[in-house]
Amino acid sequence: MTGWGTYTPADGSFQRVRYTGDPVQLPVELHARENGLLVTFSGPVDRAVAETPRSQFAQAWNYRYGPGYGSQEFSPHHPSMPGHDPLTIRSVTLLEDERTLFLEIPDLQPVNQLHLHLRVDASRPVDLFATVHKLAAPFTGFAGYRPVSKVVAAHPILSDLALATHSKPNPWRKKLPNAQPITLEAGKNLTFTPSSFEVPAGATVELTFKNPDVVPHNWALIRPDSLPRVGDLINKIIAEPDAVARHYIPKSDDVLVYSDMVPPQDQFTISFQAPAEKGRYPYVCTFPGHWMVMNGVMIVK
Ligand SMILES: [Cu+2]
Structure with a gap:
């Protein structure tokens, strides 16, 4: 009984098991x-x-x-x-x-x-x-x-396996000139702070999402009025092997921009062009179970 997984100084072996007649419960x-x-x-x-x-x-x-x-x-x-x-x-x-x-x-x-x-x-x-x-x-x-x-x-x-083979760098993790800085945080009880902000149509935005919470969160901007549709996809996403590698971002044209999943006590910065079309663009955390409450709105004016 030496070798792998033990630190015994001498060889040994397991010789015999004798049933004693005592009750066993296995x-x-x-x-x-x-x-x-x-x-x-x-x-x-x-x-x-x-x-x-x-x-x-x-x-x-x-x-x-x-x-x-x-x-x-x-x-x-x-x-x-x-x-x-x-x-x-x-x-x-x-x-x-x-x-x-x-x-x-x-x-x-x-x-x-x-x-x-x-x-x-x-x-x-x-x-x-x-x-x-x-x-x-x-x-x-x-x-x-x-x-x-x-x-x-x-x-x-x-x-x-998907994490090792399917992970892609975040497409918005880059600096853009003349960007308007915006900072968002994961708040208590699955919230975003602030729960809304405004940007001019077409403006360049540099958004930093901070996560002081104890569980991971992300930030995804989606098309106006698409929250129920996107939420439905998020509910099913854990069945997909590459869900973690995709940072739980559903495969949908409704998703416009997103951060990576941000671990506790970490942050992630992305730069993107705000939509040219004015409107109320929801943002949401796509970690399974969060979207229904953890959402907010980016108002494009
Ligand atoms: Cu979340």
């Missing part, structure tokens, strides 16, 4: 469904312990594929940020076989690493580590099932 099956996880144990599960949601814990993280060995652990929800995402377990149901638990986790998505810490009786909790490649159809065989419309995210490996 997970023997795991199935990922769109609305949660089915976990089957080798022996009967204590309903009172297992069905208490606080007995159970689930978290997830992703790795970055790269030329170096090893990877930091990244938040699946905020792909560029190190960290784990805890998963909310809405309910726990012990099925009729008294050995299978359904953990209802509406936010479950494909992830490189899923960690479950489960208590199913008075013995020691069980830790399970799995890679979730695909989600099967929702599990409906429990009281309280309610259908949810859900967009299943692209596999994290495909998103990583």
Whole structure:
């Protein structure tokens, strides 16, 4: 048992496992469904312990594929940020076989690493580590099932590959002469500060978007009256493997100008020509889930 992954000074080996006759409680099956996880144990599960949601814990993280060995652990929800995402377990149901638990986790998505810490009786909790490649159809065989419309995210490996092969430099990241400087910030509770500003038609604008928040945001200018259309595309974008590489910018003619996704405590400057046509041009953060509240308006006068 020396070599890769250990620091033992001498050779050793694992000789024999003998069943002592003592009760064992081990997970023997795991199935990922769109609305949660089915976990089957080798022996009967204590309903009172297992069905208490606080007995159970689930978290997830992703790795970055790269030329170096090893990877930091990244938040699946905020792909560029190190960290784990805890998963909310809405309910726990012990099925009729008294050995299978359904953990209802509406936010479950494909992830490189899923960690479950489960208590199913008075013995020691069980830790399970799995890679979730695909989600099967929702599990409906429990009281309280309610259908949810859900967009299943692209596999994290495909998103990583797209980052390495599809990333393009931002087309507006350049200096233009005689630009009117404008500074915007991500405010509290998914807002832009200011929530509107004016520019003369056709003016050259140098816009700096600052992000003092704790999650990533971006800034995208879109055509007048296109917010619902663009929002609909943003809602579906996590299913596209190159969404992260595209900074969550939807593929649409309605999007006129945009910044890259700006990590917390960072900023991004772009220069562009304001539209020649007067009007109210919405701007929006296209990070999934933000657009409905995180928007403002650039008034072209
Ligand atoms: Cu945002």
